[in-house]
Amino acid sequence: MTSELISLRRPEMIRSGAWKDNIITDFLDKAVDGQPNKTAIISYRVAEEDSHRLSFLELDQHVTRMAAGLAGMGVNKGDVVSCQLPNGWQMTALHLACIRIGAILNPLMHIFREHELRFMLRHAQSKVLVVPKMFRAFNHQAMAEGLRKDLPDLEHLLVIGGEGLQSFEDQLLNRAWEKETDITALFAERRIHADDIIQILFTSGTTGEPKGVMHTSNTLFSNIFPYAERLHLNSEDIVFMGSPMAHQTGFLYGLMMPVYLGATVVLQDLWQPDFARQVIAREKPTYTMASTPFLSDLVEQAASHPQDLESLRIFVAAGAPIPSALVEKALNTTRFKVASAWGMTENGAVTLTHPEDPPSRAIESDGVPLPFMEVKVVDLDGNACPANTEGNLLVRGASLFVGYHKRPELYEVDADGWFGTGDLARIDEQGYIRITGRTKDVVIRGGENIPIMEIENLLYKHPDINTVALVGFPDKRLGERVCAYITLNEGAASMTLDDIKAYLAEQQVSKSYFPEYLVISDDLPRTPSGKLQKFKLREQAKTIRLDQ
Incomplete structure (x- = not known):
């Protein structure tokens, strides 16, 4: 059913220019060819107070070895590789390695425990699971080992910082897999199409069980391209990402977008405001996106250390309305522009204010639709509501997901392509939306x-x-x-x-x-x-x- 849904949408998406049939490794190849020694990733670990840097060339070398290793371990095209990782270079490299061999990445939030993971890993039929040995004083390796008896499809558990056959480093990084196979032939044979599923990301809903949202390269990049354009981002920007990359925000704008731009990304594995301030002062990022509490924390930091955040040009806040007092404080203590966005796992950011908008727009609205996306507000009978009238929010367009994994009956998109978000909203005369509540019980x-x-x-x-x-x-x-x-x-x-x-x-x-x-x-x-x-x-x- 998924392929049918994609084929029905494809002619219009290609005609409009929304789907360009790019895959992320094309952009990695471009960066390696044009700027091999430029820093691609700076990965900070809060507890260890350390960082790890990779150039685009070094990243590509890791990706090549990891991709060959996964293939050598029996990961086939279309297999699911799950990871429960904090922000770090390993997650970026793992996704790129999966793309090289046609596997599907399933990022899992590091806060999940046995109850959530047991369902998600079984439902995804994950073949490989990658976890840290320890994170935030929790033993992820022990939890994963305890789950294995309930996961008949799981063939490999790889542990960052682990030992022996479970060691991520020993199994994927320390062995020269690329010398044991014809890499050129392997990658050519496994090359995916931009309409193939590349990501399964679970989202909580009202059905009592998480749903596995499926995305393709086309659906994800059709969001990233106009998002970066609206914010005037380019290869000279430096991205700071403290939001989890196992969320769509972190995945799209902290993992995929920097590779597309050929820009440096600074990753922080655990949100700690004072540590983040010091990292920003040192690495000079120009852009970040996170939920409103992150913004509040950084504004508090800026009150006593304003010079440390001077490099930041724009902060995109999403996930909750931005209090007017917070925006006013940001204006008085920082140099960065506060933008407001709304989106969901099924779409990425759908609406976003313009950097040129007055500050009031970020306070009073959640932005206007990105190119190739549409929103409308309807009443209970499905009729369009007048401007500034609350109703059910619907969305359609290029970045709409392509179904829920193994649950096609839950893909409630009507014949005209409209998807019910479960949110209540109103739209003003200029097309700016404001989320006013939720119909979903979340x-x-x-x-x-x-x-x-x-x-x-x-x-x-x-x-x-x-x-x-x-x-x-x-x-x-x-x-x-x-x-x-x-x-x-x-x-x-x-x-x-x-x-x-x-x-x-x-x-x-x-x-x-x-x-x-x-x-x-x-x-x-x-x-x-x-x-x-x-x-x-x-x-x-x-x-x-x-x-x-």
């Missing part, structure tokens, strides 16, 4: 989607819980946090927030999905038919203040 905490239904389903299994409803409540820094409204079974002892967290930890759920506030009630608001009225709970939750 909370976004610091740019991270919290899979509400999935966590609720787990909590319903607790023997003392009768009813549970998770809703978001506003937070100045993170945008939203999670409140759990609960009723208890008759005879059950009282329950605390720590009890809830301990129970979810036993279920091997990521800590980032834990509720941060608990309300125990005798009853929760319902409709006459018995359905929970979450909108009432959301209104109640607006009064929550964690600092009280």
Whole structure:
């Protein structure tokens, strides 16, 4: 079905110039030919307080060896290679190596634990999994080894910093794989088409299970090209990426876009504002993109160290509305322009303000569509809403994904190509959109989607819980946090927030999905038919203040 969807879209996408049939290794080859000694990646590790630099030539050499190694280990065209890695040069090289041999990369957030990974790795039928040995004092190698019995398709576990047959370095970097095969023939035989699937990225939804969003080179680059053009980015820019590259933001604009531009990228593996300030002062990046909390942190840093951030020209904020006070503070303490964007895993950034726009645009809107993308707001009957009227937000265009992995029934795109985003929005007379809410039952905490239904389903299994409803409540820094409204079974002892967290930890759920506030009630608001009225709970939750 995926190939049929692509073939239906292809004639118009080619005619419009949106799909140019480029693949990322074409741009790597161009950089190696034109500027082999230019720094491609500067990879910082916060805990170790170190960095690693690679030129485009060195990056290409690593990619060639890794690609030949993966092929030598039995990775075939169309196989899925998963990685649960923090930002680092290894992830960029791994993606490029996969492209060389026609494999599909499946990036996984480093915060995921057994509960999430077991489903995702089985669903993707991952053949290889690459993890760090330790990250943030957590043993990823031990977790991955514990999962292997549940993953019949997983043939290889490679550990960065590991030993023996599981050592990423020993298996892929220290062996001269490229001398054991005809590289030219291998790469020619495995060369992909720009309409082949190259990425599966899981996103949380309202169905209770993550969905594997599938993208091609054409869908991803049709976003990157106009995005870079709108921001006037080129090979002279230096990209700073502290957002996780296992998110679409980091993947598109921290992994793929620098290779396309032939620009240097500075990666930071763990967000730490003071460390980031020092890195920016040292490496002089000109552009970054992250969620609003990152912007808030850097503006705070600039208040006491304004000279350290002078190189930054533009900060693109997404994931939550930008408070006007934050933009005003940025104007007074920094030199960079704050831009606002909206997008999703299924599309990348769809709307983006112009750098030339007045500051108020970043405060009051989430931008206008990029070239080759369209948005519209409709009422419940599907009719277009008048300007400045709230309705359901639909999107269509070149960077729209090409389906959910092994779940074609969930690809709800109508006959005219419109995809329902699950967001509520309004559009003004100039075409600028403002996200006003969500129809989907998802909370976004610091740019991270919290899979509400999935966590609720787990909590319903607790023997003392009768009813549970998770809703978001506003937070100045993170945008939203999670409140759990609960009723208890008759005879059950009282329950605390720590009890809830301990129970979810036993279920091997990521800590980032834990509720941060608990309300125990005798009853929760319902409709006459018995359905929970979450909108009432959301209104109640607006009064929550964690600092009280």
